[in-house]
Amino acid sequence: MADTIERFFQELEEKGHQPLLGKVRGTVRFDLADGDGEVDHWLMTVDHGDFTITHGEGEADYTMRTDRTLFEKLITGEENAIAATLRGALVCAGNVELLFAIQRIFPGPPRARQMVGEEMAST
Amino acid sequence: MTTTDQVRILNGNTFIVSDDRGDIEASSTDPAGLFSFDTRFLSRWVLTVNDQRLTALSTDDLQYFEARFFLVPGTGTVYIDSKQSVIRHRTVGTGFSDELSILNHGEDPVDLTVRIEAASDFADLFEVKDALKKKGAYATQVKDNKLIVSYHRDTFARATIISASEPCEINQDGLTFHIHLEPHGSWQTTLDVALSVPGVRRDEAPSILSWEALRPVSDMALDLQRWLDAAPRLECEWDPLKTAYRRSLVDLAALRFSPITAGGHSLPAAGLPWFMTMFGRDSIFTSLQVLPFTQELAATTLRELGLRQGTRIDDFRDEDPGRILHEMRYGEMTAFEERPHSPYYGSADATPLYVVLLDEYERWTGDL
Numbered sequence: 001m002a003d004t005i006e007r008f009f010q011e012l013e014e015k016g017h018q019p020l021l022g023k024v025r026g027t028v029r030f031d032l033a034d035g036d037g038e039v040d041h042w043l044m045t046v047d048h049g050d051f052t053i054t055h056g057e058g059e060a061d062y063t064m065r066t067d068r069t070l071f072e073k074l075i076t077g078e079e080n081a082i083a084a085t086l087r088g089a090l091v092c093a094g095n096v097e098l099l100f101a102i103q104r105i106f107p108g109p110p111r112a113r114q115m116v117g118e119e120m121a122s123t
Numbered sequence: 124m125t126t127t128d129q130v131r132i133l134n135g136n137t138f139i140v141s142d143d144r145g146d147i148e149a150s151s152t153d154p155a156g157l158f159s160f161d162t163r164f165l166s167r168w169v170l171t172v173n174d175q176r177l178t179a180l181s182t183d184d185l186q187y188f189e190a191r192f193f194l195v196p197g198t199g200t201v202y203i204d205s206k207q208s209v210i211r212h213r214t215v216g217t218g219f220s221d222e223l224s225i226l227n228h229g230e231d232p233v234d235l236t237v238r239i240e241a242a243s244d245f246a247d248l249f250e251v252k253d254a255l256k257k258k259g260a261y262a263t264q265v266k267d268n269k270l271i272v273s274y275h276r277d278t279f280a281r282a283t284i285i286s287a288s289e290p291c292e293i294n295q296d297g298l299t300f301h302i303h304l305e306p307h308g309s310w311q312t313t314l315d316v317a318l319s320v321p322g323v324r325r326d327e328a329p330s331i332l333s334w335e336a337l338r339p340v341s342d343m344a345l346d347l348q349r350w351l352d353a354a355p356r357l358e359c360e361w362d363p364l365k366t367a368y369r370r371s372l373v374d375l376a377a378l379r380f381s382p383i384t385a386g387g388h389s390l391p392a393a394g395l396p397w398f399m400t401m402f403g404r405d406s407i408f409t410s411l412q413v414l415p416f417t418q419e420l421a422a423t424t425l426r427e428l429g430l431r432q433g434t435r436i437d438d439f440r441d442e443d444p445g446r447i448l449h450e451m452r453y454g455e456m457t458a459f460e461e462r463p464h465s466p467y468y469g470s471a472d473a474t475p476l477y478v479v480l481l482d483e484y485e486r487w488t489g490d491l
Contacts, residue, residue: 083465087458088278108435
């Protein structure tokens with residue numbers, strides 16, 4: 001399952017410019033803990049919609065700390081980042097504005113996407 | 124008790140609804156309490172002197188964030204002849220404080236047992252309305268001269284931390300003071316109630332379970348004065364109009380709510396005290412109507428709603444790309460997705476109204 005997260009960041013970098021983050025500037029670090037307490041770090045620098053992503057530690061304006069299981073659900077749209085923050089499953093430090101900005105790149109729930117697909121196919 | 128006897132003071136989404144003595148005794152029919160971030164942090168807060176409840180002689184609503192209760196021990200039906208009186212001066216900031224003064228008007232010294240009972244059910248605002256059962260676990264702990272009442276459900280944690288400036292005995296149900304008053308003597312203490320909402324912190328070093336409360340209490344009076352000073356001045360010969368204008372500015376100040384992402388700036392909430400949160404329609408309308416008097420509310424509304432603009436399709440939240448939110452909530456039920464307000468987007472008019480406000484804001488300010 002480790003690949004899901006790696007693939008997510010890889011695809012994000014490959015996609016290139018992301019208009020949803022067109023006004024965003026800052027560095028975000030994702031601290032992702034596995035079941036044994038090992039923490040995996042990803043560092044993402046956003047500059048007006050363009051990304052630089054590195055697998056490792058570094059200084060950040062905002063850090064998002066959670067466990068790998070939850071993060072995998074965030075990047076597949078099964079969980080919502082704001083609700084997760086409210087229940088303390090996702091812990092933020094630094095510039096919280098970046099949480100609201102960054103969560104835009106997470107997809108919507110799979111079921112809704114599927115329904116839209118069906119709707120579009122039937123029209 | 125009827126709602127007309129209720130005393131309500133607030134600071135943003137932190138507010139206290141008590142009876143006219145300043146006591147809180149929440150029940151399913153009485154939505155009293157100390158609330159913050161859509162969670163009740165105190166459902167019981169009862170003051171007794173020598174095991175007697177008190178009676179209110181009068182209550183002063185000093186400011187929207189401050190009230191003073193003049194009390195005497197005893198609950199007689201017609202007339203109470205008491206040699207002691209109690210003044211409870213309450214200020215809400217991040218949490219609240221009760222400055223308690225007890226005066227002995229008698230010719231003899233007295234020994235009194237002053238007790239404050241405290242408890243919390245940590246109900247979500249939605250649960251208060253619908254009287255729902257809690258799914259988590261409660262804990263009470265006495266530590267470092269503080270009473271800590273807390274609630275946990277998985278990673279969700281909220282706590283109320285109660286302390287006093289004078290020595291007291293603390294047990295699981297409250298704080299007890301044994302005091303001696305000389306003839307015409309007086310005694311004071313400040314009861315401090317702090318709130319812990321872990322999960323989001325402005326500084327570095329994240330920790331999921333931090334007992335550190337959201338401090339310090341902001342200077343509410345100074346903040347209000349700055350707000351009044353920043354508004355246009357109204358000069359006229361008819362005093363009632365000046366009074367009404369000033370009152371409107373103060374009421375508008377009370378309606379301000381500062382989201383955590385706004386860097387201390389405020390937007391108008393939908394209504395106090397139960398709707399002290401970001402609402403698309405209400406925040407936009409109020410900002411629009413007050414544009415001639417203050418532009419800050421519109422600027423913050425546009426910025427904060429824009430930051431939360433919908434980007435995906437989510438049927439649960441009625442989110443669609445481009446949509447402006449309807450309502451944001453912070454309580455347990457929202458956190459566990461038993462309610463869709465994280466935020467909820469189901470509103471037909473918030474999005475077009477956003478465009479209207481954006482245009483009007485530019486016309487009034489020239490700010491792009």
